[in-house]
Amino acid sequence: MQNKVATIGLVGFLAVDVALVALALRPSRPDDASPAATTPVTSFTTPGASGATGATGATKTPTTTASSGATGGSAAPTGPKPAPxxxxxxxxxxxxxxxxxxxxxxxxxxAMFVTTDGGKTWDKTESPARALIRVQPLTAARVFAIGAGSSCDLKQYASNDLGVTWQAGTAVSGGWARQLDEPTEVLTPQDDRAQPCGASTDVIDLSRTSADQAQALCADGSVMLTEDGGQRWTDDGTVKGGLALGNRLESNRLATYVARVGGDCPGIDLVRVVKGEKLESVACVGTKVPSEAGQVGVSVVSAGAWIVAGDAVYTGNANLTKWKQP
Structure with a gap:
């Protein structure tokens, strides 16, 4: 199987998102349901974080495991039903x-939280909108989010101080996000109401690598790819029972990772997806899976990856084979 060559590099990715923030900083009418935050953040410690001590005072070992990268099949695993x-x-x-x-x-x-110490502690910030569908950090202090008020029209919001305050929402320009009012539709730079999974199949997750390239994970397990800003979508593999999607560029080639439940993994099975090939199990992460649908999230970057599974947070190394609870 031939991997898709990413059309725009990582520098382009940052440039597009920086442009989004620049647009978000323009004066506009605030969202009537989401005023800018002015309250101080509050902090909490990640449940199960390393460094917690038991009765003996010994440091507890994080309960996570990693696989050897064995190849798995595409049969539907058991676990929560895929949901947005x-x-x-x-x-x-x-x-x-x-x-x-x-x-x-x-x-x-x-609700929104940020960590700057690898997930050991999280600061709760004011949410810029009553509903959120994307959060994207740009630098250590700068972040933008896409969300909506009661009308459900998506807007973009920007913060330059780790979410302590937020600029008023503006129209989304050149952004990617799932639509909050219709689970089969996504907002793309070229189509406000694209349907990558079809008119009757929900989009479980959406992950982009550039202004042109993104993938959608569908409720039926399909992974769909666009390389023209969301105008056309093509089949890019299948992961039955897929719960969340992450991707990144590896040697200028698109690499696709999906979190699922099943097989010999008691927790989250992170698999690499290549169209026409068997699923490659990259790691078995954690030992507990949320019982409610939709509570698994994945973010994959060059330095590593993060998985949220309900209240638990896991961080992975650069090649995604070793994971821990912070």
Whole structure:
């Protein structure tokens, strides 16, 4: 199988997202349901973080494992039914990452957290919108998010101070995001209402590498690829039971990773997807899977990767074979 050559490199990726933030900084009417945050952040420690001590005072060992990279099949594993991801994670590197709970346009409920110490502690920040669908760090302090108010029209928000304050929402320009009001649709630079999985199949997750290239994980296990900004989508592999999607450029080639449940892994089975080839099991992460659908999120960057599984957070090394709870 021939891997797809990414059309734009990592420098282009950062440039596009920086452009998004620049647009978000322009004056505009604030979202009526999401005023800018001005309250101080609060902090908590990641559940199960290393360094916690038991009755003897000994440091507990994180309960995570990693596979040897054995090749797996494509049969549907057992586990939570695939559903649109509601626990988001967006990483800058191995140290800084953001988590967000999506909430809904009607009921709100979004929440946002940031870590700058590799996930050992998380600061809760004010959410810029009642519902969130994407969070993307640009630098150690700068981040943008895509979300919506009660009308469910997506807007972009920018912060230059780790989410302590947020600029007023503006129209999304050149961005990628799942639509909050219709699970079969995604916002792309070329199509506000693209349907990569078809008119009747939900989009479970969406991950982009450039202004032109992105992939969607579908409820039926299909991975769909676009290389023209979302105008056309093609089949790029299948992962039955796929729960979350992450991708990155490796030697200028697109590498695709999907989190699923099943096989010999008691936790999250992270597999690499190549069209026409058997799934490659890269690592078995953790020992517990959330019982509710949509609570697994993945972010893969050059320095490593992050997986959120309910309340648990796991970080992986650069080649994604070794994982731990911070």
């Amino acid at each position: 991801v509601t626990e988001l994670v967006g990483a800058l590197d191995a140290t800084t990452a953001w988590r967000a709970t999506t909430g809904t346009c009607g009921k709100g409920g979004s």
